[in-house]
Amino acid sequence: MRREELLGFQWEGRKFPLIDNQLGIRKPQGMTAALSILTTYTSDGARAPYEDAVGQDGLLRYKFQGNPNHYTNVGLRRAHELGVPLMWFFGVQPKLFLPFFPVWIVAVELAELQVAVALEEAQRHLRVDGPVSPIERRYSERISRQRLHQPVFRQRVIQAYETSCAMCRLRHPSLLDAAHIIPDRDTRGVPAVSNGMALCKIHHAAYDQNILGVRPDLVIEVRADILAEIDGPMLKHGLQEMNNLSLSVPRRRADRPNPELVEERYEAFRAAV
Structure with a gap:
């Protein structure tokens, strides 16, 4: 309000x-x-x-x-x-x-x-x-x-990312989540905007499951085995085509992903590959 x-x-x-x-x-x-x-x-x-x-x-x-x-x-x-x-x-x-x-x-x-x-x-x-x-x-x-x-x-x-998925730019609020970079169950997983990204539900789930990750330069990386899969249009357009795209970030610098947290989370993604 x-x-x-x-x-x-x-x-x-x-x-x-x-x-x-x-x-x-x-x-x-x-x-x-x-x-x-x-x-x-x-x-x-x-x-x-x-x-x-x-x-x-x-x-x-x-x-x-x-x-x-x-x-x-x-x-x-x-x-x-x-x-x-x-x-x-x-x-x-x-x-x-x-x-x-x-x-x-x-x-x-x-x-x-x-x-x-x-x-x-x-x-x-x-x-x-x-x-x-x-x-x-x-x-x-x-x-x-x-x-x-x-x-x-x-x-x-969601407000910081102007109601848009940071990966695919989907703009339907009901389909957007606030994804933690470092999970909130971790003591460092503070509820700060810089520890979050606005992601649509499919990309939030894919991020949490290490199907894709975000590099320290804020470029999306899709897991190699996912890129090699052959399936329907959702896999092709929803996941595979995200590879090497740059993440969309908030205008305010203070709201952008914390570089240290992004790097730490990326290392966890690489370890899970």
């Missing part, structure tokens, strides 16, 4: 903004609790994606708006006390946000000037005031990754 849509939202025929024009927390006049929280877009080059956003319990954190007694922060605490849901708008590009609803404030951590946020019902029942078992932490981290990090990563990558 675009910023102007959120600010111009209409309810019962009247303008009712879903976000604050200047603040990250929206607490409308006359309402007891906060209505929404907002995370502005920050490029990967400015900070590590989601750095310090996940606690030891696997729950996401959201920082207070300045003074803990500011009315917006009081609204967050009231949302916690009342157990009411909020909306979370997460920036994927300047003035473009991905909405998450419902989310809940499940703990207020005054010493750290932050609150803990649950993305689904299951996280609401996790312990946040003491040690968490490794199983609970992994479970909570998986929810945070699947419900927020992966959708945000996908949107950021």
Whole structure:
């Protein structure tokens, strides 16, 4: 959703903004609790994606708006006390946000000037005031990754590649994925645009299965045995003709594939050939 849509939202025929024009927390006049929280877009080059956003319990954190007694922060605490849901708008590009609803404030951590946020019902029942078992932490981290990090990563990558497959230039959004260069199961597989490529589903699968790879010079290389195969038009046009084509990359240099990650992934491709 675009910023102007959120600010111009209409309810019962009247303008009712879903976000604050200047603040990250929206607490409308006359309402007891906060209505929404907002995370502005920050490029990967400015900070590590989601750095310090996940606690030891696997729950996401959201920082207070300045003074803990500011009315917006009081609204967050009231949302916690009342157990009411909020909306979370997460920036994927300047003035473009991905909405998450419902989310809940499940703990207020005054010493750290932050609150803990649950993305689904299951996280609401996790312990946040003491040690968490490794199983609970992994479970909570998986929810945070699947419900927020992966959708945000996908949107950021697709936007950076202008809704086009980096290999075949297909422009159907429903057929595009955000492919990791270094898999997200790896500790270095961060959800940064520079660790991703927008690929159509067939080229994403082919990349993951080492049917094709990307050289450090960003040229596509198709496996030799695949080039030697004889089959139908999909093999010929969809895979074999990708060989030696240059990858299409984002306009912003910070969004382009990280050379070190590309080289590492290419070595893994070569080892699998």
